[in-house]
Amino acid sequence: MTLADLLADVVATRPDAVLVIDGEDDVRVTRGEFLARTVALRDALRERGIGHGDCVGVMLPNWSDALVWQFAAAALGAHVIGINTRYGVGDVAHVLERARPTVVAVADDFLGIDLSGRLRDALPEAGAPAPQVAVVAGPGRPPVTADAAARHDVGAGTWVPPEAAGPLPDADALRGGPDALAVAFTTSGSTGRPKLAAHLSSGVATHARNVAAAGGWDEDSVSLVVLPLSGVFGYVPALAAIAAGGAALLEPRFDPARTLRDMARHGVTHLACADDISGRLMEAWHAQPVDLPAWRRLLIADFYGSSGAVAAWAEDETGTPTCGVYGSSELFALMSFWQPALPRPERWRGGGELVSDAIEVRAVDLFTGEPITGDEPGELQFRGYHVVDGYLGDHDGAIRAAAFTDDGWFRSGDLGTARPDGSFVYLNRIGDALRLKGFLVDPAEIENRLAAHPDVGRTKVVGITAAGETRAIAFVEPTEGATPDPAALREWCAATLARFKVPDTVHVIPEMPTTVGTNGSKIRAAALRELAEQLAGSNPG
Structure with missing residues (x-):
């Protein structure tokens, strides 16, 4: 199954159900409307020469358009690289140099940020060909005129993505596309320049379904997506909700008090984030409590050392079970998490139960590389459908070769212990x-x-x-x-x-x-x- 197949399956069952909610603009997009926009954009990309193996840049905030671009590109066998709207010129240049996108979708107006100007300034440093710029108005706004779009030109011309027109297309209009690289995520860059870790369309679709099943997503679920869709921690929860037949609530900018109100109004059931975002929600809730009866699960990563306090708040004051997680750009977010049945605080730490039997984990001795059978910590290594399929710009294969062992396991660089039942405990980065x-x-x-x-x-x-x-x-x-x-x-x-x-x-x-x-x-x-x-x-x- 590819991403296009996944969307076709979801639309075919209930085309009138809501698939995405643009939270800040309060725009609800049904499955049928989303499909129509995806097909129209797919055809427009094809007319402009985008096809199998091409790279499409998406420099958009958390708008439904960003997801439409993902599914439309994947239907052609092209892959998306998200370009965070907060990136500086150097970060943008690095992405352009490694990914070489043929076209970049740019927000016409988002918080007054000159995104196309940032692209323009980054091109000389990147040494990459100028991409076409597709100018996106954003949810609920009138389309950008050709004259207004022209100011975004960075050297290869501009165009405005089409609006969906005509009767609702058949869901089968998306089926049958190639299984190729579909999305790439920028790694943290903790060991040198960030890498662009790319995954196959089938891997994304498989993982979305596995996460949904393991995490209790269903047709009534609503995922709150506050982290950027350009990152794996924002992307995976959105796809999991869609795969389950639920909805993704997208917040293009994070205002804790407003986000809490949106959680209540739209019946958010799932939130996956680190203790920075959830910690700010906790502070806003303490300032003005909000009833959140639909909230079923908080999946939390510890970035600030405050995940325990946040987890205690979520469970004791809102009644929301909280579980620690593990993942990365190269392994997907939410590749594992603990289940609510596990006692606290054990279930709040990093690691967890793998979301699929098709994923394997082992811990190896840091010096000998031999697998560890006891409780001693070692480097966590993984293999399975979720492991990175390639690195954009890795023309000689050197990055990929360094990332894998001779017997095909991915080196995470993380320290942890692997348990006989297949779960594992994450401790920290080896260097820490x-x-x-x-x-x-x-x-x-x-x-x-x-x-x-x-x-x-x-x-x-x-x-x-x-x-x-x-x-x-x-x-x-x-x-x-x-x-x-x-x-x-x-x-x-x-x-x-x-x-x-x-x-x-x-x-x-x-x-x-x-x-x-x-x-x-x-x-x-x-x-x-x-x-x-x-x-x-x-x-x-």
């Missing part, structure tokens, strides 16, 4: 693990203890080398109005943690350094590590 007094320690264990203190908002623990040994250095961001005492926080840790896990030093800082990506905001551990080394140098005693 701490070797303290000879023991391998997950910094999250220390972070979770610190985060439980009422004076601590966000926290991050890094390691530095001093006098020939690794020392754990903690940074904490205080809660509003609090003035945490570093010595008291060390005593707080010592009350429950082994002595070698108590941070050597606790630094209180006003705000964590963060970086914003397609899957949410993350604390910049490297910046904190550098700061810790500087502070240690200025206070050698």
Whole structure:
């Protein structure tokens, strides 16, 4: 099954049911309307020479148009690369250089951002041919005129995507397309320049259905999609809802209070995000509680060390079961998550049960590469339909070769333990693990203890080398109005943690350094590590 087949199946059952909701504009798009827009765009792309193997850039916010472009391109055997509307010129140039899109869909007006200008400025740095620019008006707005579209030209001309016209096309109009690369996601770039990890159409469709089945999506489900569709953590929940016959509620910009109101109004059942987005929803809810009776599941990743507090809020104050997850651009988001039947807080950590028997996981020794059969942590490696099928711009295959073992397993670069029942526990990135007094320690264990203190908002623990040994250095961001005492926080840790896990030093800082990506905001551990080394140098005693 391809993406086009998946959409055809969904439309054929209930063409009048809502498929996508443009939340900010309150525009409901039925399955039939979505199909008509997809077929019209597919035909327009074909007329402009887009076909099998071509790349289509989508520089749009979370509008229904972004999903239409995905399905239309996939129906031709072309692949989409999402270009985050928040990318700077350097990021855009990198995508243009690696992906070489033939056409880029650009929002005509979104928050006053000159997206086509950013494309234009990026082209010299990219050294790539100028793409056509398709100018998209956005939900509920009149089409862009040809004259208005012309100002978006970056060197290869502009055009305006057609509106669907005529009778509703038959769902079978999409079937029979090729199974080719359909979508690529930008990796985090934590080890060098970001890679563009691409997946086959059949892999996307298969994963959407598997996630929906494992996560309890159905025809009454509504996925809230706040994270950009250009990132895997926004994309997969949207596709899972569609695959289940439900709807995706798209929010093009994140306003926590408004988003809570939209969750209530549209009956959101599922939210998958990290503790940055869910944490801000929690704060908004505490400021003005909203009844969320339809909310069934929060699937949460820990980026800020506050997932435990968010999970407790969701479960205790809104009655929403919360489960930890695992995934990446190269492995899809939500490739695993824990189930609500597991006791808390065990089900809040990263990892989980695989969403399909067609996915395999193993942990291997960091030095020998041999599989580990006990409880010792090792590098998590995966194989299955969900694993990246190629990297855009990887013409000599070097990136792919480095990503896989000789026996065909994908190297995740993550530390964890694989369980006999097929589930696994994610600990941290291998480079973030701490070797303290000879023991391998997950910094999250220390972070979770610190985060439980009422004076601590966000926290991050890094390691530095001093006098020939690794020392754990903690940074904490205080809660509003609090003035945490570093010595008291060390005593707080010592009350429950082994002595070698108590941070050597606790630094209180006003705000964590963060970086914003397609899957949410993350604390910049490297910046904190550098700061810790500087502070240690200025206070050698």
